[in-house]
Amino acid sequence: MGAESYSLSRRSLLRGAGLIGAGGLISGCGSGFVTGVAGVGAPKNTLSYWNLLGGGDGVRMIAMENAYQQAHPNVALNAVVLSWGNPYYTKLSLATLGNKPPDVAISHLTRASILARAGMLEPLNAAELAPYGLTGGNFTPRAWNMAHTDGTLYAIPLDTHPLVMYYRTDVCKKAGLLDGSGNLKNLDSPDALTAALTAAKKVTGAYGGVVSINNDSATQWRVFSTLYYQLGGSVLANDGQDIVLDDAKAEKVLSFIQDLVVKRGLLPTSVDYGGATTMFSTGKAGFYFEGDWEITTFETTKSPFSMTAFPNVFGGTYAVQADSHSFVLPRDPGRTDARRQEIFRFIRSMLDQSSTWAQGGHIPAWLPFQTSAAYDKLKPASNYRGVANHVRYDDRAWYSGSGSDFENIMGFAIAAVAAGQMSPAAAISDMRSKLALYANTKSPV
Amino acid sequence: MSSTQAIPTAAGARTAVTVAPRKRRGEGRAGWGLATPFLIFYLLFLIGPTLYGVVMSFFNSSLQHSGLGGFAGADNYTEALTSSDFWQAMWHTVLFTLMTTPPLVVIALVLAIFTDRLARGRWFFRLVFFAPYVVPSAAMALVWTWLYTPQIGLWDKWLSAVGITNPPNWLADPNWAMASVAIATVWWTLGFNFVLYLAGLQEIPRSLYEAASVDGATRWQQMRGITIPLLRRTTGLVVVLQIIASLKIFDQIFLMTSGGPNYSTRPLLEYVYDIGFTDFRTGYAAAASMLYFLVILAVSLVWFFTSRSQRKGA
Numbered sequence: 001m002g003a004e005s006y007s008l009s010r011r012s013l014l015r016g017a018g019l020i021g022a023g024g025l026i027s028g029c030g031s032g033f034v035t036g037v038a039g040v041g042a043p044k045n046t047l048s049y050w051n052l053l054g055g056g057d058g059v060r061m062i063a064m065e066n067a068y069q070q071a072h073p074n075v076a077l078n079a080v081v082l083s084w085g086n087p088y089y090t091k092l093s094l095a096t097l098g099n100k101p102p103d104v105a106i107s108h109l110t111r112a113s114i115l116a117r118a119g120m121l122e123p124l125n126a127a128e129l130a131p132y133g134l135t136g137g138n139f140t141p142r143a144w145n146m147a148h149t150d151g152t153l154y155a156i157p158l159d160t161h162p163l164v165m166y167y168r169t170d171v172c173k174k175a176g177l178l179d180g181s182g183n184l185k186n187l188d189s190p191d192a193l194t195a196a197l198t199a200a201k202k203v204t205g206a207y208g209g210v211v212s213i214n215n216d217s218a219t220q221w222r223v224f225s226t227l228y229y230q231l232g233g234s235v236l237a238n239d240g241q242d243i244v245l246d247d248a249k250a251e252k253v254l255s256f257i258q259d260l261v262v263k264r265g266l267l268p269t270s271v272d273y274g275g276a277t278t279m280f281s282t283g284k285a286g287f288y289f290e291g292d293w294e295i296t297t298f299e300t301t302k303s304p305f306s307m308t309a310f311p312n313v314f315g316g317t318y319a320v321q322a323d324s325h326s327f328v329l330p331r332d333p334g335r336t337d338a339r340r341q342e343i344f345r346f347i348r349s350m351l352d353q354s355s356t357w358a359q360g361g362h363i364p365a366w367l368p369f370q371t372s373a374a375y376d377k378l379k380p381a382s383n384y385r386g387v388a389n390h391v392r393y394d395d396r397a398w399y400s401g402s403g404s405d406f407e408n409i410m411g412f413a414i415a416a417v418a419a420g421q422m423s424p425a426a427a428i429s430d431m432r433s434k435l436a437l438y439a440n441t442k443s444p445v
Numbered sequence: 446m447s448s449t450q451a452i453p454t455a456a457g458a459r460t461a462v463t464v465a466p467r468k469r470r471g472e473g474r475a476g477w478g479l480a481t482p483f484l485i486f487y488l489l490f491l492i493g494p495t496l497y498g499v500v501m502s503f504f505n506s507s508l509q510h511s512g513l514g515g516f517a518g519a520d521n522y523t524e525a526l527t528s529s530d531f532w533q534a535m536w537h538t539v540l541f542t543l544m545t546t547p548p549l550v551v552i553a554l555v556l557a558i559f560t561d562r563l564a565r566g567r568w569f570f571r572l573v574f575f576a577p578y579v580v581p582s583a584a585m586a587l588v589w590t591w592l593y594t595p596q597i598g599l600w601d602k603w604l605s606a607v608g609i610t611n612p613p614n615w616l617a618d619p620n621w622a623m624a625s626v627a628i629a630t631v632w633w634t635l636g637f638n639f640v641l642y643l644a645g646l647q648e649i650p651r652s653l654y655e656a657a658s659v660d661g662a663t664r665w666q667q668m669r670g671i672t673i674p675l676l677r678r679t680t681g682l683v684v685v686l687q688i689i690a691s692l693k694i695f696d697q698i699f700l701m702t703s704g705g706p707n708y709s710t711r712p713l714l715e716y717v718y719d720i721g722f723t724d725f726r727t728g729y730a731a732a733a734s735m736l737y738f739l740v741i742l743a744v745s746l747v748w749f750f751t752s753r754s755q756r757k758g759a
Contacts, residue, residue, distance in 0.1 A: 090722050214702075215702050270614045270617040422707070445509050
């Protein structure tokens with residue numbers, strides 16, 4: 001019976017240990033457990049803020065958050081960074097549906113309009129924003145306009161980030177592409193751009209320029225859409241229910257891209273995002289076409305470079321593809337007026353630090369800074385400030401915007417043309433048939 | 446267990462008969478008690494969501510709205526079954542399985558036999574062949590993307606060193622992208638099958654080989670007559686586990702090609718991810734994943750019945 005008494009005591013010991021463990025578990029993570037399961041909100045003085053900013057943007061945003069925190073010691077700022085794109089917007093939607101949204105969040109303006117349509121965002125009214133200076137007159141008109149959905153304001157723009165042209169000053173100098181004062185010559189025509197890339201290629205011995213292709217439909221879309229918009233084209237209309245792709249214009253742009261890349265070999269047919277930045281920073285390409293955010297990368301590698309607006313290649317009304325970061329208030333029925341005031345103070349504090357934000361290459365939406373001498377001095381970032389009011393956002397649809405399947409469908413087909421795997425005509429029919437599936441589907445938003 | 450069937454002649458045995466059922470009931474309770482935490486999680490996070498997914502597949506559910514949304518009947522299933530994108534993604538999943546399963550079974554077997562034959566340094570080869578398996582998919586995808594990088598990648602360097610100056614455009618060529626991911630996957634997951642085969646080989650009694658060599662059988666005859674037949678059960682298990690693992694392809698392709706170039710590698714799970722999370726159409730995504738579930742279920746059932754008949758035959 002000795003064995004049995006031993007086994008009993010072992011069992012009771014385990015039982016006891018289990019209870020202690022469970023008790024410890026519940027009391028140990030008490031606050032989080034209670035908040036999550038029982039639905040008790042965070043303490044009143046906490047301001048939760050979600051964003052999707054990584055890399056250099058993330059570093060600068062943390063600096064701005066710290067400055068806010070120091071100036072507002074009575075508020076506990078709880079900033080959460082989530083991974084870019086779908087994971088971020090999915091979590092934002094689900095948190096809002098589950099009535100646990102952050103107080104304030106960053107959203108691309110193209111995505112804010114989708115969230116607004118879905119009823120996920122709180123409308124903002126001019127009267128309550130005015131005391132904080134958050135009025136239309138203080139923002140880039142184009143971005144402020146895009147922050148409205150169906151005539152109502154849902155977002156406060158922080159910046160505009162267009163596609164820009166990076167160029168190596170050493171390569172361009174040798175290629176004779178700089179004028180007397182060291183600025184890049186005008187490249188506003190297909191011939192001028194082709195000639196510049198050809199000259200740069202002679203200097204680098206490898207490529208004239210570089211655009212990321214592999215596994216990167218977004219960049220391909222940025223370049224194609226910019227050229228296509230310059231011809232006056234649109235892709236979607238009527239909230240995405242109609243496809244208004246102009247085949248002739250699209251074919252003209254695709255043929256131009258294919259000519260530069262495949263026929264003339266001025267740009268590589270196969271390079272991924274990281275490879276493209278490396279090619280530019282190591283001088284294997286004289287030009288690099290990407291959104292303005294890679295400025296930090298090339299400052300870090302100490303490459304001799306500068307940036308300017310993407311040229312008006314097709315010479316129509318100037319247009320360039322862009323999106324904007326903005327602040328939104330996810331829907332929260334329990335949010336008090338005092339809490340809203342705190343959020344607006346926070347947004348104003350962020351905008352007041354536009355000088356920090358603008359170092360990341362984005363054109364600040366906050367006009368008091370954008371028109372200042374301090375921004376003028378911020379080179380090369382302020383070189384392309386003029387495009388802020390000529391940018392084009394993705395045509396509105398429930399399936400368009402940054403990180404959307406619209407950009408994927410277009411970008412994949414464009415990349416196939418740029419890599420020489422598909423003819424422009426085949427790519428256009430590919431785009432049409434894929435987009436038709438979306439245009440004919442009832443919006444889930 | 447067998448003590449309960451003991452013939453009650455001796456006193457000790459009789460007590461065993463009377464005590465055993467009570468004791469067993471107690472053990473059963475303890476068993477359920479120990480399994481309960483797992484069962485609760487199983488119900489909450491597997492059975493529950495699966496049933497919810499079945500229901501959702503008949504509704505126009507959206508990621509942007511709470512609740513199920515409007516009733517759709519069989520519309521979602523009709524849409525999936527008539528969608529060329531759905532079938533294309535299904536084919537990519539099957540193609541990936543066809544590309545990876547044979548090498549992952551055959552190479553694992555060859556390497557296991559090789560390692561098993563070694564007199565010394567066995568631990569080293571076990572470690573080397575198994576090590577890649579513990580690398581997370583994100584790290585593996587990163588490393589292989591670098592290897593495949595055009596012009597500056599190591600593969601292109603190595604190939605040009607042996608005279609192949611015009612290597613394929615690995616991940617960027619629609620004809621090569623799937624094969625490139627498959628090669629990386631074989632390197633990455635080989636270790637698991639390798640270990641299963643190694644365990645299977647160690648089960649085979651050495652005396653069989655001794656007897657065979659006494660009878661004058663060559664190495665090759667021993668392999669065909671002893672090793673391969675006695676590994677049949679292991680092979681059956683490895684093949685089915687591998688098919689199921691390959692059908693679940695998502696991580697590597699999502700990370701290395703995003704389903705490109707031009708959707709030429711998008712597997713079914715990425716299709717479900719795209720329509721569910723990117724396009725917010727969770728109802729339709731649920732229907733597509735139910736159809737995919739049926740495929741996996743069919744494979745599992747085939748294995749279940751063949752292995753049962755094998756066991757009966759044995």
